Amino acid sequence: MARKAFVGGNWKCNGSMADIQRLTEMLNAGEYHDNVEVVVAPTMLHILPVMQALKVPVGVSAQNCYFEKSGAFTGELSTEILVDAGLKYVILGHSERRHILKETDEMIAKKTKKAIDSGLTVIFCIGELKEERETGKTEEVCFRQMEAVRAVLSEEDWKKVVVAYEPVWAIGTGLVATPEQAQETHKALRAWAAEKVSKTVAEELRIIYGGSVKGANAESLCTEDIDGFLVGGASLQPDFMNILKVTHEKK
Numbered sequence: 001m002a003r004k005a006f007v008g009g010n011w012k013c014n015g016s017m018a019d020i021q022r023l024t025e026m027l028n029a030g031e032y033h034d035n036v037e038v039v040v041a042p043t044m045l046h047i048l049p050v051m052q053a054l055k056v057p058v059g060v061s062a063q064n065c066y067f068e069k070s071g072a073f074t075g076e077l078s079t080e081i082l083v084d085a086g087l088k089y090v091i092l093g094h095s096e097r098r099h100i101l102k103e104t105d106e107m108i109a110k111k112t113k114k115a116i117d118s119g120l121t122v123i124f125c126i127g128e129l130k131e132e133r134e135t136g137k138t139e140e141v142c143f144r145q146m147e148a149v150r151a152v153l154s155e156e157d158w159k160k161v162v163v164a165y166e167p168v169w170a171i172g173t174g175l176v177a178t179p180e181q182a183q184e185t186h187k188a189l190r191a192w193a194a195e196k197v198s199k200t201v202a203e204e205l206r207i208i209y210g211g212s213v214k215g216a217n218a219e220s221l222c223t224e225d226i227d228g229f230l231v232g233g234a235s236l237q238p239d240f241m242n243i244l245k246v247t248h249e250k251k
């Protein structure tokens, strides 16, 4: 089964109302194709205006959610609130939430299960730190992060997961992983899924790459086991449209 490519634009904590208008106009002027699913993740405050402004098949994702249903959890957004507002996706496990906001594997697993049970598709991020890669721990770290969610997901749940492999040293640094480095890790992740979940899940699981992706390097990163991209900085620029075009042509 051919996996449908997936390209996400993670806008992180960026953007004014004027920027949001400019970005939705850029997306509305784009061309979209059946072989690439496109999603953008604005800030929580910008989600609704972006959903209202988009006239093209571009999905909208939250950048976080909470695992409780509702109640006294100041500052949090439940998956019920996200679904009620019309959202279909949420990014979980991003390295910035793991390392800056100190989210643990267990918290991320709880959020992932809750989001999937609510009907959301989870863009589940994993990735190793620079020193972990340098000491040969890339697979150990990625597999540990995967195992935490595997422990709480059913085989069926994996249909609602897109894994984003984002080496932390490549995020926002301009130090993109080489196609060989990324392909090697993606292949290892697929083999892990075949062994720990099932062969079917491994074949169908979309594993996308994130970390300094640009229009200029996207083509070489369209390798066998890379099913698309999670784009940070370049998703706030017209270059995002080049990444979409390359993915459409190469996948």
Ligand SMILES: O=C(CO)COP(=O)(O)O
Residues within 6 Å of the ligand: 010, 094, 166, 170, 171, 172, 173, 174, 210, 211, 212, 213, 230, 231, 232, 233, 234
């Ligand atoms: O963190 C990322 C996407 O989630 C990647 O960010 P950059 O594309 O800015 O490196």
